[in-house]
Amino acid sequence: MTRPTSRDVARAAGVSQATVSLVLGDKWTGRVSERTADLVRAAAQDLGYRPNLAARSLRTGSTRTALLVVPALTNEFFARVYTGAARVSAAHDFGVVLYPSPDGTGPARDPFPSARAALDGVIASSMAADALEGIKGADLPLVMIDSDPAAEGAAAHVNLAIADGTRTAAHHLLGLGHRRFLHLASAIDSWTFEVRARTLAATLAAHGGTTLRRTTAPLTVAAGLTAAEAALADPADRPTAIVCDDDILAAGACKAARRLGLRVPDDLSVTGFDDLSLATAVEPELTTVRLPAEQVGEDGMNALLAVLDGRTWTGPELPVELVVRGSTAPAP
The missing domain is CATH 1.10.260 (434 Repressor (Amino-terminal Domain))
Structure with a gap:
C-alpha cells in the first residue's frame, strides 16, 4: 500500500x-x-x-527527538515513566530515545556521536544524574524528574510530592501506636531519597517519644533482606515498624522478618514506596505510597515541549497517595 x-x-x-x-x-x-x-x-x-521527520529535520534543524535518561528499565517505575513520555511524544510526532545506565545508577556511555545533532532535548531522573556527564556540553534543554528544584542547569523540573508521601506513611504508623522505627533507606545518593530521610526524621521528632534508626541498602530484594536481617537481629533493640524507601527494599524486609520468625504485621509493620506490581505480589500485600509514574513521564515530555516552544513550565508537584494494605497493623 x-x-x-x-x-x-x-x-x-x-x-x-x-x-x-x-x-x-x-x-x-x-x-x-x-x-x-x-x-x-x-x-x-x-x-x-x-x-517525513527526516526531511523535516533537514529543513528546520530539529530532530523532534528527546532523550529519556533513567537508572535502569529493570525498575518498573521508570518503565512506566517511559510509557507516559512516549504517549505524549507520539501525539506531537516526537520520538523518545531511552538512555538507561547499564549499572543501574552510574554513568553510561554517550549513545550519540553528537548529542546536539541527534536530539532536541533531554528528560532525566535525578537518580541517573551521573549519566548526564556523557552529554554535557551539548547545550540541550534539560528537564529534571524528581530532583532538587533549587538546583541550577535545568530548564524545568517535574516533581512528586515525596515529602507528603513520607509524612503520610509516618503518621499512619504513629496512629497505629508505633514508636520504635527503622528507616531502610536506599544507598543511592539522590535528592529524592534525601527528602524521604529528612522528612521521616522530622516527622517522628515532632511527634516525640519515638526512636529512629537508619540503615542503607542497594535497591535489590537481596540487599534489603540482608540489611533488614542485621537491623532486626537484636530482640532488645528491635523496631516495631520499618519504613522503606522502595517496595523492593520492603519485600526484602518482609523476607528478613520471616527468616527471624517474626510475623508481618503482627510483630512488625512494613511500608514501601512506589506501589510497584511487587507490592501486591508479596504476602501480606504492602502498605505503600503510590507514585503516578506515567503522569511523571507525561509531564516530563510536556515540560520539554513547553521549553522548546519558548514557554515556561509551571506544573505543580504531582500528588501521591498512601495505599493501606495488609503489611501494617497496630504495634505489638
Missing part, C-alpha cells in the same frame, strides 16, 4: 500543500483559520499520514 503524502492530505482537505505544512508543523496560528487547521488534521488522521 502506498504511503499517503502531504499532497494527498491537501487534496482531501481542499487546501494547499503549504497549508498542510503549516498546520502539521504547528505553525498555523495567525496564518490559517482554526476550522481549516481542524480539516487538515482530520484528513491526515483519516489517511494515516505521518510527516
Whole structure:
C-alpha cells in the first residue's frame, strides 16, 4: 500500500500543500483559520499520514527527538515513566530515545556521536544524574524528574510530592501506636531519597517519644533482606515498624522478618514506596505510597515541549497517595 503524502492530505482537505505544512508543523496560528487547521488534521488522521521527520529535520534543524535518561528499565517505575513520555511524544510526532545506565545508577556511555545533532532535548531522573556527564556540553534543554528544584542547569523540573508521601506513611504508623522505627533507606545518593530521610526524621521528632534508626541498602530484594536481617537481629533493640524507601527494599524486609520468625504485621509493620506490581505480589500485600509514574513521564515530555516552544513550565508537584494494605497493623 502506498504511503499517503502531504499532497494527498491537501487534496482531501481542499487546501494547499503549504497549508498542510503549516498546520502539521504547528505553525498555523495567525496564518490559517482554526476550522481549516481542524480539516487538515482530520484528513491526515483519516489517511494515516505521518510527516517525513527526516526531511523535516533537514529543513528546520530539529530532530523532534528527546532523550529519556533513567537508572535502569529493570525498575518498573521508570518503565512506566517511559510509557507516559512516549504517549505524549507520539501525539506531537516526537520520538523518545531511552538512555538507561547499564549499572543501574552510574554513568553510561554517550549513545550519540553528537548529542546536539541527534536530539532536541533531554528528560532525566535525578537518580541517573551521573549519566548526564556523557552529554554535557551539548547545550540541550534539560528537564529534571524528581530532583532538587533549587538546583541550577535545568530548564524545568517535574516533581512528586515525596515529602507528603513520607509524612503520610509516618503518621499512619504513629496512629497505629508505633514508636520504635527503622528507616531502610536506599544507598543511592539522590535528592529524592534525601527528602524521604529528612522528612521521616522530622516527622517522628515532632511527634516525640519515638526512636529512629537508619540503615542503607542497594535497591535489590537481596540487599534489603540482608540489611533488614542485621537491623532486626537484636530482640532488645528491635523496631516495631520499618519504613522503606522502595517496595523492593520492603519485600526484602518482609523476607528478613520471616527468616527471624517474626510475623508481618503482627510483630512488625512494613511500608514501601512506589506501589510497584511487587507490592501486591508479596504476602501480606504492602502498605505503600503510590507514585503516578506515567503522569511523571507525561509531564516530563510536556515540560520539554513547553521549553522548546519558548514557554515556561509551571506544573505543580504531582500528588501521591498512601495505599493501606495488609503489611501494617497496630504495634505489638
